[in-house]
Amino acid sequence: MILENNRYLLSGGIDPLELCSKYDCPLYVYDSAIMERQYKRINDAFNVKNLKLNYACKALTNINVLKVFNELGAGLDTVSIQEVKLGLKAGFAPQDIIYTPNCVSLEEISLAVAEGVKINIDNTSILEQFGQAHPDVPVCIRVNPHIMAGGNSKTSVGHIDSKFGISFHQMPLAHRIVEATGLTVEGLHMHTGSGILDAEVFLRGAEILFNIASEFPDLDYIDFGSGFKVPYKEGDIATDIEDLGEKISDRFNTFCEEYGRDLTLMFEPGKYLVSEAGFFFVKVNVIKQTTSTIFAGIDSGLNHLIRPMFYNAYHEIVNVSKPTGKPRFYTVVGYICETDTFGTNRRISEIHEGEILCIEHAGAYCSSMASNYNSRYRPAEVMIYKGKDYLIRKRETMEDLLRNQVEVPVFVKEKVES
Numbered sequence: 452m453i454l455e456n457n458r459y460l461l462s463g464g465i466d467p468l469e470l471c472s473k474y475d476c477p478l479y480v481y482d483s484a485i486m487e488r489q490y491k492r493i494n495d496a497f498n499v500k501n502l503k504l505n506y507a508c509k510a511l512t513n514i515n516v517l518k519v520f521n522e523l524g525a526g527l528d529t530v531s532i533q534e535v536k537l538g539l540k541a542g543f544a545p546q547d548i549i550y551t552p553n554c555v556s557l558e559e560i561s562l563a564v565a566e567g568v569k570i571n572i573d574n575t576s577i578l579e580q581f582g583q584a585h586p587d588v589p590v591c592i593r594v595n596p597h598i599m600a601g602g603n604s605k606t607s608v609g610h611i612d613s614k615f616g617i618s619f620h621q622m623p624l625a626h627r628i629v630e631a632t633g634l635t636v637e638g639l640h641m642h643t644g645s646g647i648l649d650a651e652v653f654l655r656g657a658e659i660l661f662n663i664a665s666e667f668p669d670l671d672y673i674d675f676g677s678g679f680k681v682p683y684k685e686g687d688i689a690t691d692i693e694d695l696g697e698k699i700s701d702r703f704n705t706f707c708e709e710y711g712r713d714l715t716l717m718f719e720p721g722k723y724l725v726s727e728a729g730f731f732f733v734k735v736n737v738i739k740q741t742t743s744t745i746f747a748g749i750d751s752g753l754n755h756l757i758r759p760m761f762y763n764a765y766h767e768i769v770n771v772s773k774p775t776g777k778p779r780f781y782t783v784v785g786y787i788c789e790t791d792t793f794g795t796n797r798r799i800s801e802i803h804e805g806e807i808l809c810i811e812h813a814g815a816y817c818s819s820m821a822s823n824y825n826s827r828y829r830p831a832e833v834m835i836y837k838g839k840d841y842l843i844r845k846r847e848t849m850e851d852l853l854r855n856q857v858e859v860p861v862f863v864k865e866k867v868e869s
């Protein structure tokens with residue numbers, strides 16, 4: 452959002468307060484122009500013959516967001532058979548979808564095979580079962596390079612004790628399975644975790660992957676996963692994508708020369724593409740002053756946006772109703788019957804009850820991690836596309852909460868009354 456003449460404006464000059472009165476709060480708003488900007492920035496950073504960016508859709512799964520990336524020419528990274536189906540429904544060609552599950556059954560993987568998508572396997576047990584069941588279906592192997600990276604133990608997935616990927620020490624076993632089953636390995640993959648700070652981690656992982664790649668003769672692509680870091684607050688360090696792009700491209704091009712063929716360089720960013728595109732608008736229900744703190748209690752909670760509570764994530768919070776009032780210190784909390792603090796001691800332009808706050812950087816892992824805890828409805832979602840706003844998810848209703856609950860006719864009290 453930009454601040455202009457004492458008002459915040461979304462792209463295309465759209466007034467967020469008007470969206471809030473049109474669609475009500477709490478409300479997620481996504482700006483597709485920002486998604487496009489981020490996509491193009493990564494796309495332009497690499498200088499290789501074949502580049503494919505697969506949007507990791509678990510970050511934000513609304514089908515319209517998937518369609519935005521399909522139009523931009525992205526592929527799709529999926530982690531469940533349901534995400535595969537969403538991607539197909541959004542119009543992605545099966546070969547533009549890669550399925551990267553962890554600890555799922557061979558049955559689910561076989562469903563993905565039937566849809567014709569790329570298959571990425573991350574343990575030797577399933578590799579063996581897969582080779583026996585589908586010897587003619589080419590696969591990608593997820594390698595664990597044992598690199599500690601990422602801002603958080605929950606999102607760092609490439610270290611030695613991680614459950615993800617086949618350890619690079621186990622490559623001899625992987626080779627034996629491939630030979631015994633007659634599998635074709637068409638891709639190699641690594642993903643070290645969310646929130647990687649610098650090119651060094653990528654390059655260290657890349658060397659390991661290139662070493663392994665030289666021993667697989669049938670490769671079409673090498674996928675370096677994601678973990679591109681975006682700044683959540685002023686002064687945060689972001690991945691220097693241009694620097695990373697230049698260094699990886701050079702190294703990749705050299706590798707392709709040695710390998711004897713031009714492979715496709717793949718990445719699968721989620722957060723980088725959608726985080727900044729999301730804005731979460733909430734209404735202040737209560738201002739509560741205690742002896743030590745001023746709480747701003749909002750009409751939302753960890754049921755709608757759990758990153759601050761789950762990952763200790765920082766999200767900037769601004770007063771949209773009154774951008775330039777006298778700043779005071781607030782602790783912004785939710786309405787859930789559990790401590791759900793969005794931000795502690797934040798300097799925010801003076802807040803009154805009924806005013807609208809915006810929780811920024813709410814595109815990635817916010818709505819997609821929302822739940823119905825406390826029997827609350829999940830928020831509506833709006834997308835701004837080419838300067839116009841569209842409702843892309845309806846606010847839930849009581850019917851949604853009850854949809855799959857089955858009332859059994861066994862209760863005495865009910866029987867007496869009926």
Ligand SMILES: *Cc1c(COP(=O)(O)O)cnc(C)c1O
Pocket residue numbers: 507509510528530551642644645646676677678679719720721722723815
């Ligand atoms: C979650 C995930 C991503 C996306 O990570 P971001 O930090 O959102 O960019 C990419 N690849 C795989 C396999 C993932 O599980």
